[in-house]
Amino acid sequence: MKYFLLFTLTLLLTGAIHAQSDKVAREKYSWTLGYKPDELITFYTPKPDMDLKLHVFYPEGHKRSNETPCIVFYFGGGWSGGSPDQFYGISKYLASRGMVAISAQYRTKKQKAIPRDCVEDGREAIRYVREHATEIGVDPERIAAGGGSAGGHVAAAVGMCPQIDVHPNSKVSSIPDALVLFNPVYHNGPEGYGHSRVTDYWREISPYHNIREGLPPTIVFFGSDDHCIKLPLIQAFQTDMEKAGNECVTHIYDKEKHGFFHISKGGRKIFEDVMNKVDGFLVEHKFLSGESEVEAWTAKAIEHYKAERGAKQKSKK
Template sequence: MKNIKIFLTLIMIVCACIANAQVSFEPDSIVTYKSTAQGDLKMTIFKPKKYKVSDDSPVIVFFFGGGWSGGSTDQFYQQARYFSDKGYLAISAEYRIFSKHKTSPFESVTDAKSAVRWIRAHASELGVNPNKLIASGGSAGGHIAACTGVIEGYDEEGEDLKISSVPNAMILFNPVLDTTEKGYGVKKVGEDRKTDISPCNHVHLGIPPTLIFHGTADKTVPFENAERFAFLMNEVGNTCELVSFEGEDHGFFNGSFFRKNSTDEVFNITMKKSFEFLNGLHL
């Protein structure tokens, strides 16, 4: 029986690899959206089939995970291509991280806000609807995506603040939602600023509708943080749906493109539920 299970798992992995080989996960274009003292930041863009600038399509921007220290845009290439195949313009965006830019989580949050604002400012050039913009990301990337909708301030100096950096909805994958000792990142944000960019500490009415995917056995970002955030969101009258994955640890959501030894079973579930959520919001 054990050998049969191993064989079936191998078959699933091979089938996933064959399927992925038939799909291009390379971006259709790359643009610079922000210049900083530490270097330019780019967006990798995935376009819908038969794309036209006049489409006025919805748009989603993904931010990779890595503890605000590492990571790369290709973590969300598979999700981006999936969304583009459904008619969205999908973007996986860079932001400043410690390993490359020697910056803190605070600069990461500022860059996420800049990314949302840049997309809206260039909506006509991109062919997207500025009022159908979704912010998404995983772990630390989920944190900065959440901050675009929750945390006030931390805007880049010189940007047009008349253009909103708040998305219309958020889809978050095991996001950091508490940067105090109850969650993740207190050493990186500092004891004296541990609640400054901690979403759980800033929940208020008017935060965009939010969907959260989180593993119950997450040893990096406690599942309790997601439960608490969802409770606080709904308590004040916001929409927040938490989808739990029993026994799953951190990073469980990655598809077979980014995590080569993974099947796409969980990936497909998260994508299906994402579209059910967005369809309910007419986004």
């Protein structure tokens, strides 16, 4: 019998145990769960003929006149590649709970971008949503940012690293009101991840090195076997956030690796556990209300995904 341990890092290391058998394969599905965004919105053109888009999921019955809480996600891929579809499934769930959920495009190494460009693009996504809140139907004071891996870094840096900003004199704030981070590479110092790619400006872009008072409330998820950021750095981040008076709750899943939170990697049970905690965090901070619906929603989403796949297979025959 294999166990994965969930630790919540506060001032001390505490936790709960969940069992999972090695003999039973994890129930895995595409991270899109077969869903596609309701709308694509161009939010930034950093270069001619290079339009970056928001992939937007709306709650059922959403109206532009609403002031709906919002979350903007950034995909992972080591700042080198990746796609907004990584957060389609998660966005669809949060839209079902009453948020406008967005998966944002940003430039990567494939577009000859450096990590600074990634963060600048991420910042412009938040700024655009806030500036156009009345057009999208969003509450400008309830905009969260989230992401996984390099996208987790982008989200953290948008919230914590104000020096990385292509429009530093803008009157529209690009600071999110909360952070939801999945295995973020938030330490870019010499002992952290990706230092060689940000050597000239690593102190400006490393969230860990920009911890200060007044940062957005933050929830973080890691696997203990993450190859990008090790436990001592995770614990140091948690401790320093608390010392600065910031709210930060870190969940560590024992024996899990990088990207474990995706239903396509860690499987259904871990996905549900992670999303229940995300849901609770967003309820606590007034982005959502009511009880989590993760398990019931996931069951329906899987039925939807299987039906979509079945229909595609029939159309090919």
